[in-house]
Amino acid sequence: MSVPSTNPSEPGGASRRVDKHVVARVADVPDGGRVIVEVGGRSIGIFNVGGEFFGLLNRCPHKGAQMCKGNIVGRLSSSAPGEYDYDPSSKLIMCPWHGWEFDIRSGQSYFDPRGTRLRAYNVQVEGGDVVAGEIESGSTALTPAQYAAANPSALLHENGLAPGPYQAETIPITVEDEYLVVNLRPARPARRPRAEAVS
Amino acid sequence: MTTALLENTSRDAVWDGAVIDVDVHANVPSLQALYPYMDQLWIDWCEERGWKGPSGAAAHYPPKSNRACRPEWRPAEEAAASRVELLREHVLDPWKPDYAVLNCYYGIDSLRHPDWASALARAVNDWVRSEWLDRDPRLVASLVVPARDPVAMVEEIRRVGSHPQFVQVLLPARNDQLWGQRVFHPVFAAMVEHDLVAGLHYGGTTEGAPSTTGYGSWFVEEYAAEWQAFAPQVTSIISEGVLQLHPELRVSVLEGGFLWVPSWGWRMNKEWKGLRREVPWLDRAPLDLIREHFRFSVAPTDAGPPELLAKAVEWLRSDDILMFATDYPHMHDDDITALLAAVPESMRPKLMAETARDWYRL
Numbered sequence: 001m002s003v004p005s006t007n008p009s010e011p012g013g014a015s016r017r018v019d020k021h022v023v024a025r026v027a028d029v030p031d032g033g034r035v036i037v038e039v040g041g042r043s044i045g046i047f048n049v050g051g052e053f054f055g056l057l058n059r060c061p062h063k064g065a066q067m068c069k070g071n072i073v074g075r076l077s078s079s080a081p082g083e084y085d086y087d088p089s090s091k092l093i094m095c096p097w098h099g100w101e102f103d104i105r106s107g108q109s110y111f112d113p114r115g116t117r118l119r120a121y122n123v124q125v126e127g128g129d130v131v132a133g134e135i136e137s138g139s140t141a142l143t144p145a146q147y148a149a150a151n152p153s154a155l156l157h158e159n160g161l162a163p164g165p166y167q168a169e170t171i172p173i174t175v176e177d178e179y180l181v182v183n184l185r186p187a188r189p190a191r192r193p194r195a196e197a198v199s
Numbered sequence: 200m201t202t203a204l205l206e207n208t209s210r211d212a213v214w215d216g217a218v219i220d221v222d223v224h225a226n227v228p229s230l231q232a233l234y235p236y237m238d239q240l241w242i243d244w245c246e247e248r249g250w251k252g253p254s255g256a257a258a259h260y261p262p263k264s265n266r267a268c269r270p271e272w273r274p275a276e277e278a279a280a281s282r283v284e285l286l287r288e289h290v291l292d293p294w295k296p297d298y299a300v301l302n303c304y305y306g307i308d309s310l311r312h313p314d315w316a317s318a319l320a321r322a323v324n325d326w327v328r329s330e331w332l333d334r335d336p337r338l339v340a341s342l343v344v345p346a347r348d349p350v351a352m353v354e355e356i357r358r359v360g361s362h363p364q365f366v367q368v369l370l371p372a373r374n375d376q377l378w379g380q381r382v383f384h385p386v387f388a389a390m391v392e393h394d395l396v397a398g399l400h401y402g403g404t405t406e407g408a409p410s411t412t413g414y415g416s417w418f419v420e421e422y423a424a425e426w427q428a429f430a431p432q433v434t435s436i437i438s439e440g441v442l443q444l445h446p447e448l449r450v451s452v453l454e455g456g457f458l459w460v461p462s463w464g465w466r467m468n469k470e471w472k473g474l475r476r477e478v479p480w481l482d483r484a485p486l487d488l489i490r491e492h493f494r495f496s497v498a499p500t501d502a503g504p505p506e507l508l509a510k511a512v513e514w515l516r517s518d519d520i521l522m523f524a525t526d527y528p529h530m531h532d533d534d535i536t537a538l539l540a541a542v543p544e545s546m547r548p549k550l551m552a553e554t555a556r557d558w559y560r561l
Contacts, residue, residue, distance in 0.1 A: 081440035099473025
């Protein structure tokens with residue numbers, strides 16, 4: 001199918017804010033892999049951990065390094081010298097500057113899980129038919145790069161910029177594929193139901 | 200002013216509350232003084248060879264240096280700090296401490312003969328027990344160990360560590376291996392088993408040089424820079440996970456200074472955040488472990504100008520970390536009144552006695 005010619009999140013599109021953005025094809029991010037995308041004005045890393053997808057802000061809360069470019073490592077803890085409690089299925093990202101580790105699932109830092117965290121984003125897998133419908137209705141947007149790639153003449157007309165550098169991120173939506181859709185609304189920690197909390 | 204001597208002032212003018220002195224020394228006056236505490240085999244061993252005693256102590260404390268003994272405390276006819284009467288006259292009577300922690304650094308670590316080192320450690324501990332601890336109930340002491348042999352260290356801790364007046368094991372700051380390493384973990388286990396503090400203390404005679412870059416040319420280099428032997432020991436004990444293995448372990452840093460600790464700790468805290476995977480047992484920031492598991496004697500105090508001293512003490516971020524010591528008979532020219540003036544009022548009774556009382560369970 002063809003990509004819609006307007007993008008609600010971009011200048012020239014509809015005015016209402018869209019939180020959901022298509023960022024990649026599922027097949028483009030294999031297990032253990034990652035992509036870093038520009039969406040909604042920020043840089044976000046999308047990680048595949050054992051078939052589950054997680055999004056993290058690509059900015060270390062410490063000194064602002066591009067966090068998501070760091071090494072992906074398994075969780076390593078210990079109860080005593082020489083004892084290694086290693087869980088290679090639980091992944092952390094290490095900041096390329098100072099080595100701080102953050103849990104890819106939650107964005108929590110290893111050494112200070114309460115006080116130091118990386119902003120986490122919800123990433124969903126959606127079928128091409130659903131994505132196409134959502135883009136059509138305006139509830140989901142393409143990333144600026146995708147939009148630019150899909151609408152070179154429109155963007156050129158808007159601000160005189162050529163979309164060339166973004167071509168690689170083009171995602172032609174097809175109904176057969178599955179897509180990763182990131183939600184920019186802050187992921188909130190799960191709360192117990194109010195009734196249960198009161199009791 | 201030098202307040203350790205209480206010259207031109209009174210004890211109550213310096214501090215009218217309780218006092219515990221965590222570092223006073225007993226010096227073995229001569230090898231013959233230990234003969235009553237040795238098997239005949241070792242007495243004859245010494246006599247056959249004309250052996251006069253280990254070289255380590257004199258290397259660290261040149262006998263006639265003021266640093267080894269303050270002139271006012273030097274007896275005319277005998278070795279300094281070599282009898283309990285001298286300690287009473289110079290420290291226990293004027294300072295009126297509730298307790299004093301006696302440390303005998305005799306340089307047993309300078310012996311390479313494993314059996315002789317163990318025998319000499321036994322002799323020193325029995326001499327300390329009979330001639331000091333039995334003679335003054337205000338005294339508690341460190342026991343000494345043959346530091347080159349971890350198995351023998353454990354044996355000696357088991358032999359005398361249950362005596363109620365042995366409260367600590369003296370670990371020389373300089374050693375052939377870093378104290379935190381695995382080979383010494385059973386030694387720390389034995390300390391914890393006997394509820395003894397690990398007393399990291401000035402001294403130690405190693406195969407290696409006192410600095411990481413060889414020997415200095417002068418005594419002042421070795422003496423003033425001894426903290427560079429303490430810092431890697433503290434780093435080792437922290438990094439090797441000894442405190443995770445033994446959460447009850449207490450470590451006293453004696454005669455090692457303490458103002459190097461904040462800058463050391465800031466660096467350690469910073470690096471731990473990024474390098475902790477290498478030492479995954481290190482599950483807390485190093486400075487937090489210092490505040491919980493370490494205490495520091497205040498002699499010597501590397502004080503600097505008074506207004507800056509207050510700031511530097513504040514960097515420790517703990518009221519509980521410092522313990523008063525005269526370091527008798529060594530001469531440091533420390534001014535304890537200046538240190539007391541620099542610490543918060545709430546910290547003063549802790550510094551002078553209460554921290555040590557809790558720490559050594561006195």
